[in-house]
Amino acid sequence: MESGWYVLGKEVEAFEAEYAAFCGTKHCVGLANGLEALEFVLRAWGVGPGDEVIVPSNTYIATWLAVTAVGAKPVPVEPTPAGPNIDPDRIAEAITPRTRAIMPVHLYGEPADMDAIMALADRQGIKVIEDVAQAQGSKVRGRRAGSIGHAGAHSFFPTKNIGAYGDGGAVTTDDPGLAERLRVLRNYGSRVKYVNLERGYNSRLDELQAAFLRVKLPKLDEWNERRRLVAARYDDKLAGIPGLGLPRAPQWAEPVWHLYVVRILDGGGRRADLVKALDKAGIGSLIHYPIPPHLQEAYADLKQGKGSYPLAEELAETVLSLPMGPHVEPDTVDKVAATVRAALS
Numbered sequence: 100m101e102s103g104w105y106v107l108g109k110e111v112e113a114f115e116a117e118y119a120a121f122c123g124t125k126h127c128v129g130l131a132n133g134l135e136a137l138e139f140v141l142r143a144w145g146v147g148p149g150d151e152v153i154v155p156s157n158t159y160i161a162t163w164l165a166v167t168a169v170g171a172k173p174v175p176v177e178p179t180p181a182g183p184n185i186d187p188d189r190i191a192e193a194i195t196p197r198t199r200a201i202m203p204v205h206l207y208g209e210p211a212d213m214d215a216i217m218a219l220a221d222r223q224g225i226k227v228i229e230d231v232a233q234a235q236g237s238k239v240r241g242r243r244a245g246s247i248g249h250a251g252a253h254s255f256f257p258t259k260n261i262g263a264y265g266d267g268g269a270v271t272t273d274d275p276g277l278a279e280r281l282r283v284l285r286n287y288g289s290r291v292k293y294v295n296l297e298r299g300y301n302s303r304l305d306e307l308q309a310a311f312l313r314v315k316l317p318k319l320d321e322w323n324e325r326r327r328l329v330a331a332r333y334d335d336k337l338a339g340i341p342g343l344g345l346p347r348a349p350q351w352a353e354p355v356w357h358l359y360v361v362r363i364l365d366g367g368g369r370r371a372d373l374v375k376a377l378d379k380a381g382i383g384s385l386i387h388y389p390i391p392p393h394l395q396e397a398y399a400d401l402k403q404g405k406g407s408y409p410l411a412e413e414l415a416e417t418v419l420s421l422p423m424g425p426h427v428e429p430d431t432v433d434k435v436a437a438t439v440r441a442a443l444s
Contacts, residue, residue, distance in 0.1 A: 114309040126278035129304030133254025136268040137165035156411035187215035205234030208357030213247040238353035263308040325425035326356035336436035376442035
């Protein structure tokens with residue numbers, strides 16, 4: 100604040116360099132939020148009306164909004180039977196001559212199978228943008244999420260594993276042409292003040308948020324490791340409860356547990372009862388996400404009614420997020436687990 104320089108200055112430049120190094124990419128471009136990070140990559144690639152973008156059926160609606168913001172059509176693909184993320188085998192079935200991009204989401208902090216997705220995309224000549232909003236620091240076979248696709252879109256919303264004190268976002272990439280185009284798009288279509296090369300936008304990570312993020316970034320791996328310890332304790336304390344499904348990440352994935360999401364496998368009524376029991380015990384819980392994008396009124400025009408994507412719908416009806424974060428103490432986990440066990444037994 101004392102510098103008097105608040106937009107596109109040294110703090111943003113430094114954070115971009117540091118976050119690119121953390122993710123293992125050559126470039127990082129700071130933007131106003133995670134949604135515009137997704138949208139601007141599609142714009143930079145020229146994706147628009149008449150094009151299709153493959154998206155998860157099971158995701159937060161922002162993934163879809165980025166696609167329709169550029170005039171393209173979202174093509175939903177169901178998750179794998181064993182986890183929350185998009186199924187590479189089903190992606191292959193969904194590709195058409197109009198497919199321009201694939202947008203896998205690393206949901207709940209568990210990375211999608213990027214190796215399988217990239218192998219498929221490379222064979223077909225299709226671009227891949229990773230939605231890393233919930234998974235900063237996670238790895239796929241040793242590589243950071245956001246460095247495996249052609250681009251990675253990141254959100255720094257305050258609740259993320261690394262969050263600012265307001266909105267913020269970024270794109271990571273090894274493509275210098277994409278990075279330069281994003282820098283123009285975010286700043287009114289301009290490289291030089293008052294010289295506008297195209298019809299751009301105002302979407303800039305501000306200096307103050309970048310400064311906060313620079314302080315937090317060196318702690319991110321430590322915080323993620325604390326989340327893993329919390330998840331491991333949940334795994335132990337919740338084991339063996341009838342009708343309760345626990346999250347299980349693949350062996351090749353190094354999740355960062357943005358959320359710890361269980362499934363109540365025998366009916367929405369029992370989930371509602373569990374939520375009430377947790378509330379009574381002073382324990383917060385949340386459903387991520389209660390309505391899949393295809394059933395939202397915002398996408399009623401796509402005419403994809405109930406039953407169109409049964410796996411996504413089943414997850415919406417059975418998932419529940421328990422308290423998770425680097426600040427969660429072991430006795431808190433024990434209290435949550437005891438409450439869940441009592442409510443479901």
